[in-house]
Structure formats: structure tokens, C-alpha cells
Amino acid sequence: MIIKANALKKLSLKALPFADAASPDLPLRQLLRLSLFQVSVGMASVMLLGTLNRVMIVELGIPAMLVALMIAIPVLVAPFRALVGFKSDNYRSAIGWKRIPYLWFGTLWQFGGLAIMPMALLVLAGDRAIDADWAGYLGAGLAFLMTGLGMHMTQTAGLALAADRATEETRPRVVALLYVMLLVGMAISSIIIGTLLRDYSALRLVQVVQGTAVVTMLLNVTALWKQEHVQPMSKAERDAEGPTFRDAWLDLTKGGDAGRLLAVVFFGTLAFNMQDVLLEPYGGEILGLSVSATTLLTASWAFGALAGFTMAARWLASATDPMRMAGRGILAGLAAFCCVIFAAPMGSTVMFFAGAALIGFGGGLFGIATLTAAMTMPAVGAAGRGLALGAWGAAQATGAGLSIFIGGAIRDLVNHAAGNGMLSEALATPATGYSVVYHTEIGLLFLTLIVLGPLVRARAMTPEGTGKLQLSDFPT
Numbered sequence: 001m002i003i004k005a006n007a008l009k010k011l012s013l014k015a016l017p018f019a020d021a022a023s024p025d026l027p028l029r030q031l032l033r034l035s036l037f038q039v040s041v042g043m044a045s046v047m048l049l050g051t052l053n054r055v056m057i058v059e060l061g062i063p064a065m066l067v068a069l070m071i072a073i074p075v076l077v078a079p080f081r082a083l084v085g086f087k088s089d090n091y092r093s094a095i096g097w098k099r100i101p102y103l104w105f106g107t108l109w110q111f112g113g114l115a116i117m118p119m120a121l122l123v124l125a126g127d128r129a130i131d132a133d134w135a136g137y138l139g140a141g142l143a144f145l146m147t148g149l150g151m152h153m154t155q156t157a158g159l160a161l162a163a164d165r166a167t168e169e170t171r172p173r174v175v176a177l178l179y180v181m182l183l184v185g186m187a188i189s190s191i192i193i194g195t196l197l198r199d200y201s202a203l204r205l206v207q208v209v210q211g212t213a214v215v216t217m218l219l220n221v222t223a224l225w226k227q228e229h230v231q232p233m234s235k236a237e238r239d240a241e242g243p244t245f246r247d248a249w250l251d252l253t254k255g256g257d258a259g260r261l262l263a264v265v266f267f268g269t270l271a272f273n274m275q276d277v278l279l280e281p282y283g284g285e286i287l288g289l290s291v292s293a294t295t296l297l298t299a300s301w302a303f304g305a306l307a308g309f310t311m312a313a314r315w316l317a318s319a320t321d322p323m324r325m326a327g328r329g330i331l332a333g334l335a336a337f338c339c340v341i342f343a344a345p346m347g348s349t350v351m352f353f354a355g356a357a358l359i360g361f362g363g364g365l366f367g368i369a370t371l372t373a374a375m376t377m378p379a380v381g382a383a384g385r386g387l388a389l390g391a392w393g394a395a396q397a398t399g400a401g402l403s404i405f406i407g408g409a410i411r412d413l414v415n416h417a418a419g420n421g422m423l424s425e426a427l428a429t430p431a432t433g434y435s436v437v438y439h440t441e442i443g444l445l446f447l448t449l450i451v452l453g454p455l456v457r458a459r460a461m462t463p464e465g466t467g468k469l470q471l472s473d474f475p476t
Contacts, residue, residue: 023166045151152393190299272363
């Protein structure tokens with residue numbers, strides 16, 4: 001009976017979707033536990049981009065430009081993701097840890113930002129006993145900066161740690177699993193947060209955001225527990241001179257493809273993410289949806305992204321060039337923004353949610369394609385895994401942060417002009433500002449295709465650029 005039970009246990013583990021991502025050095029249980037840090041990052045992303053922007057604009061009455069500025073604050077530290085990755089590549093502690101210290105302190109920053117965020121937002125909205133506008137600006141800015149810094153540190157160090165522990169054979173599947181866990185965390189947390197905020201109140205907002213901070217700490221501590229081996233180092237080893245960031249960066253960018261790839265990631269993310277701060281307010285202000293209903297948009301986006309991931313697995317199995325696959329994601333984005341634009345004049349909630357799902361599909365396909373290209377870039381000299389993943393994340397996060405601020409600014413400026421009669425009478429509606437933003441995103445998608453073109457041709461003409469991966473590399 002014991003033998004049969006053990007055989008059944010092994011069979012059940014092998015039947016799991018990501019069983020082939022495990023290896024002797026990284027068993028499946030430890031891999032799934034490590035992936036929890038992506039769930040916490042996805043949960044924080046939903047809170048910043050899916051819930052708080054709607055609450056601040058609609059319920060708290062904070063101007064969209066100010067909201068966009070607050071949410072875009074983490075972009076100030078996004079370029080340092082490459083530096084964080086490089087530092088974690090070369091960090092030398094007495095017990096030999098490299099990634100865990102950065103993962104731990106990233107968790108602390110993320111927890112602290114979420115802990116003080118709800119009170120800071122209430123003060124910013126005018127709920128205070130004294131007349132001190134600066135306190136609201138300072139508190140909200142500090143909360144968003146801490147949360148963003150924590151997310152960047154946690155994700156960069158966590159991805160690098162997973163890549164370190166995986167083998168050459170399983171590394172693409174491990175990183176793919178972590179990407180899926182990010183989307184799963186966003187989908188599940190958006191449903192839970194939307195349900196909890198169905199009956200909105202200031203007290204409920206404080207409870208939900210601070211509860212998210214506690215769950216973040218629990219998830220990340222569980223994820224990092226015993227994930228990196230203790231390898232004591234002597235003082236001489238710790239004091240030995242290591243490579244410089246400049247040398248490592250030059251090693252990374254050798255060959256010419258890395259710079260163009262980072263430009264593609266930046267412009268593509270700029271195009272797909274400009275609507276992040278506006279999609280839910282658009283649903284609430286223009287289509288009359290409730291807080292709970294608009295929060296479910298994030299779930300639609302996440303499920304669309306998972307569908308894009310499934311298609312990516314099939315295309316990669318047939319040796320499709322990742323850059324061609326990124327182009328297909330851009331084309332899906334063009335259709336998505338057309339659906340969102342026409343949802344307002346047609347008054348169609350179904351078309352609106354379909355557009356949100358298509359944005360997730362196109363953005364997910366684009367993201368996994370560029371991540372695949374970044375992972376398969378050859379490691380040269382001092383350029384380690386942390387630097388490569390950090391550079392990809394820095395380009396993506398910088399594009400996302402800038403797009404959020406630009407989107408909110410365009411919406412406010414256009415609506416101000418429309419409200420003052422500077423535009424035609426037909427455009428004097430609240431939907432005009434949103435529509436201009438979505439049309440701008442369509443233009444940026446075409447720009448991304450232009451930047452992408454030479455890279456596709458260059459990869460198509462070289463055997464090593466085809467990036468042939470098997471279906472099992474990206475489990476469906």
C-alpha cells in the first residue's frame with residue numbers, strides 16, 4: 001500500500017501543468033512556493049492600476065492628472081531595475097546569499113508603501129483636521145514611491161533567483177511559470193478586491209489596502225524561505241574587486257540586438273499601458289459601471305493575457321520568430337483599442353469588456369515574446385542573468401510609468417479644452433479626452449511596428465535568431 005501511495009503521489013505531481021519546469025535542484029514544490037512573489041506583485045499592480053485609480057478619480061474626486069502622476073511615481077526607480085539585477089548578480093554576503101537580501105528588502109518597501117497608502121489618499125482628498133495640503137501630497141507620493149520600489153526590487157531579484165536555481169533546460173519554462181503566476185495573481189486579486197469594495201466606504205478602503213500589505217508580507221516570506229543555499233564566504237572573497245556596471249552593460253549590449261529589443265519593449269509598453277489609469281474611470285464615467293464592475297476589467301485583461309500566453313506556446317512550438325509573434329500581439333492591440341473607442345458611442349458594455357480582454361491578449365503576447373527574446377540573448381562577460389532580466393524589466397516599467405502619466409495628462413488637457421469650448425460642439429463631451437488617448441495608443445502601436453521591423457528581418461536571416469523552443473517550454 002505504501003508503494004502504491006508513493007507511486008500515486010509521483011504520478012499526481014507529474015500530471016501538474018508545470019511539472020516539466022522542475023529539476024533536481026528546484027523541485028516542483030519549491031518552484032511553486034517561490035512563484036508566490038509574483039502573486040504579490042500582481043496583487044499590488046491591481047491595487048495601483050486597477051482599483052486605486054478609479055477610487056481616486058471617481059469616489060475621492062482627485063484630478064486625473066494628479067492621479068496619473070502618483071501612479072507614475074514608481075517610474076522614477078524603474079530604470080534602476082538593471083542596477084538592482086547587476087548588484088544581485090555580484091552581491092557578496094558573509095553567508096553567501098545574493099538574491100534573498102534584495103527580495104527581502106523589496107518586500108519591506110512594498111509592505112510599507114501599502115500600509116500608509118490609504119490614509120495618505122484620504123488626506124490628499126481633503127479628509128483632514130488641519131489645512132495642510134502638503135501633507136497629502138507628501139504622504140501619497142511617498143506611499144506610491146515605496147510600493148513601486150518594493151515591486152521592482154522584489155520582481156527583479158525573484159526572477160533572477162528562479163533563473164539561478166533552474167537548469168539550462170528548464171529555465172525558459174520556469175520564467176514562463178512565473179509570468180503566468182503574475183497574471184493569475186492579478187486575476188484572482190482583482191476579483192477579491194472588487195468584491196470587497198462592492199460597498200465602498202473610506203473605512204473599507206483602509207481595510208482592503210492594509211490587508212493587501214499583510215498578505216504581501218506573508219506571500220513573499222513564504223516564497224523566499226530556504227530558497228537560496230548558505231555558502232559562507234571569507235572576508236577576502238567579499239572584499240575582492242568585482243566587475244563594474246558599465247562593463248557588464250557593454251557586455252550585454254554587444255551584438256546590436258539588445259538595444260533595439262529594449263526600444264521595442266519601451267515603445268510597445270508605452271502603447272499598451274497608456275490606458276491603465278483611464279480604462280476603469282472610462283467605464284465608470286462614460287458607461288456608468290460600478291466600482292465592482294470596473295474592477296473586473298482587470299480580470300478580463302488577465303484572462304485575455306493568459307489566452308495570449310496559450311497562443312504563444314503553440315507558435316513557439318512551430319519555431320515562430322518571437323519578434324514576429326510580438327508583431328501579432330501589436331495587431332491584436334490595434335483591434336482592442338478600436339473596440340474600446342466604439343464602446344462609448346454604441347453604449348456597449350460587452351464591446352468594452354471585449355476590448356479589455358483583447359488588450360490583455362495583445363499585451364500578454366507582446367510581453368512573453370519580448371521576454372523570450374531577452375532570455376535567449378547570449379550571456380557575455382560580466383552580464384549575468386540579473387542584469388538581462390533587470391534591463392528588460394526596466395524598459396517595460398519605464399514605458400508603463402511614463403505612459404500612465406502621459407495618458408492622464410492628455411485626458412485632462414483635452415477635456416479641459418472641450419469643456420471651455422475650444423473644440424467643436426460635437427466634441428464637448430467627457431468621452432473626448434479618453435478617445436484621444438486611445439487613438440494615441442493606436443499611433444504608438446504603429447510606431448512600435450516600425451521599430452520592430454529591422455529586428456524581425458535580422459533574426460529571420462540568421463539561424464541562431466529563430467529561437468526554436470518546444471511546446472513544453474511554455475506549458476498551456
